[in-house]
Amino acid sequence: MESRVLSGSTTLHGLPPLRRRLSTSAPAASFSTISRPIGTVGDGGNLIWGRQLRPAILLEASPVHPLSPVTKRETRLRPCPAAASSPAGGSESAGDAEVGFLEKYPALVTGFFFFMWYFLNVIFNILNKKIYNYFPYPYFVSVIHLFVGVAYCLVSWAVGLPKRAPIDGNLLKLLIPVAVCHGIGHITSNVSFATVAVSFTHTIKALEPFFNAAASQFILGQQIPLALWLSLAPVVLGVSMASLTELSFNWTGFISAMISNISFTYRSIYSKKAMTDMDSTNLYAYISIIALIVCIPPAVILEGPALLNGGFTDAIAKVGMTKFISDLFWVGMFYHLYNQIATNTLERVAPLTHAVGNVLKRVFVIGFSILVFGNKISTQTGIGTAIAIAGVAIYSYIKAKMEEEKRRGKAA
Incomplete structure (x- = not known):
């Protein structure tokens, strides 16, 4: 996260x-x-x-x-x-x-954090897609992602790195909506990853700023400047172009990615209402625990019978028990670590650098997924993807500049 x-x-x-x-x-x-x-x-x-x-x-x-x-x-x-x-x-x-x-070379340290963030994210996406090629059960895999992360957090708390922050009923009420939206968004993202190309899922998820702007305008009642709306036009255009000619397109993958965008938008809305003095590491740990509880029931209901009737045995027959368990463990570790490193990275930089970093991360993931899996994309899909990413970059730049000016105005 x-x-x-x-x-x-x-x-x-x-x-x-x-x-x-x-x-x-x-x-x-x-x-x-x-x-x-x-x-x-x-x-x-x-x-x-x-x-x-x-x-x-x-x-x-x-x-x-x-x-x-x-x-x-x-x-x-x-x-x-x-x-x-x-x-x-x-x-x-x-x-x-x-x-x-x-302390003497802070820029070098920040650059290292960015490298690790991108590296872990790319490895996660590649390993995640490889698992779906022989084990197409995204609800169960989503649970494994969160389960491994929660286990990691519990071990970290046990050794005191970091020390566990206490939680009460009031804080729990604030975090539950955030965690529920996080769990739904995580599951639907994985359903999309399992059914379409990784590059296409990330192209659809480039629409997330559009949903955030719409929610801010029509749900929170915040006035969104015209320049910000105009910057989203190429995002919508690019995603539409890419979707029309995407070779791996199917409605399950497309709709799941759109639901993920909506879930993460509502997560942002609920997050703005959450007030806590807890550090980010403990906060992410508690959200992961709640999200895990949310994700287990749909995995059991929707995929439980299929897993018991040959899902596990088929996967083990294809790759072996050791590789199957190892893949599930490491994909969970990479998922947790890349989110934690992202937290540590983004707290070191300004909002504008944060915005640019998120856009470049998506470019890296799309590029490496095409190279690794050899996905064939049409010229129109490539152009549409490029337009969408460029629109996200423009939107992120304008929004970050507005936030910076707003903070300077309050400080003055």
């Missing part, structure tokens, strides 16, 4: 640490009373923002227990007389020495 967590707090590296002069008569405990937890609203707070989860809500600060690790660490801080009396140059040298490689 491609979500984003923006932190308003910033850190200046390379500057000498500032120290407050304390009078000798002040009690030692008074130093700890002026400290406060990093990440509170006063420091800029946190803002959930992303394609998969977009609640544009400023998060409330969580109270810190007096005996929490943060407070304990801060109460141990004491002014260093030697450093205070040392020359300014010595203090700056110590500050420079503490700057690590990740």
Whole structure:
């Protein structure tokens, strides 16, 4: 799930640490009373923002227990007389020495995150389609995607990486609609992947911005500028052109991809109403757990009998037990990891970079799927796909610029 967590707090590296002069008569405990937890609203707070989860809500600060690790660490801080009396140059040298490689080359680190995001996403799409070629049960495979991800999250919580965030009834009520839409969108996406070419599914899913704009205008009552609507015209035109001559076209794949677009649109609407101070890793874990519960019943009802009457045995006969289990495990891992890396990537960049990154990701997936599976596409399909992707790029650019201007206006 491609979500984003923006932190308003910033850190200046390379500057000498500032120290407050304390009078000798002040009690030692008074130093700890002026400290406060990093990440509170006063420091800029946190803002959930992303394609998969977009609640544009400023998060409330969580109270810190007096005996929490943060407070304990801060109460141990004491002014260093030697450093205070040392020359300014010595203090700056110590500050420079503490700057690590990740802080010194942030652009290189961000580029690595983008590479891993694209790489994992491409591998997931290719492996996912290969599984459907010998095991055409998208509802069951969708459950496996989420099950492996949930197992990964539970193991991570067990070892404390990350520490599990508590959840209550109020937060659960906010996350259930988001998770239900996520589960429906995930299943219908996989139904489309199983029945048509991967490139065609991603071309149809390029219509997602159109559904988002329509929902914002007619459901949320937000006025969408004419320029944004005009930028969506080539998206609709391109998808229509590609659909008319797509060799793998069938109505099941087309309608499933359209339902996925609608589900993800409603997910965005519900996400904007969700307010939480939970970090993105824990948030995605809880959404995955709820989505898994949502996806199990349709998989059992629609595919359970077929799986028991030869679905599993046919797949094992084609590729063997070891490869079958290995493929299911790894496709689930790649699904979870690419969504988690996408979250970590998008929280490091501005909205405009985020928009461009999402468009380029779709181009990479379409291109690699055509190369790997050797899908034959007509000239009209290729032109339509290119027009649709170009329209998404224009739309994303205009929308990101508008959001940036809106934030600057509020800041001013």
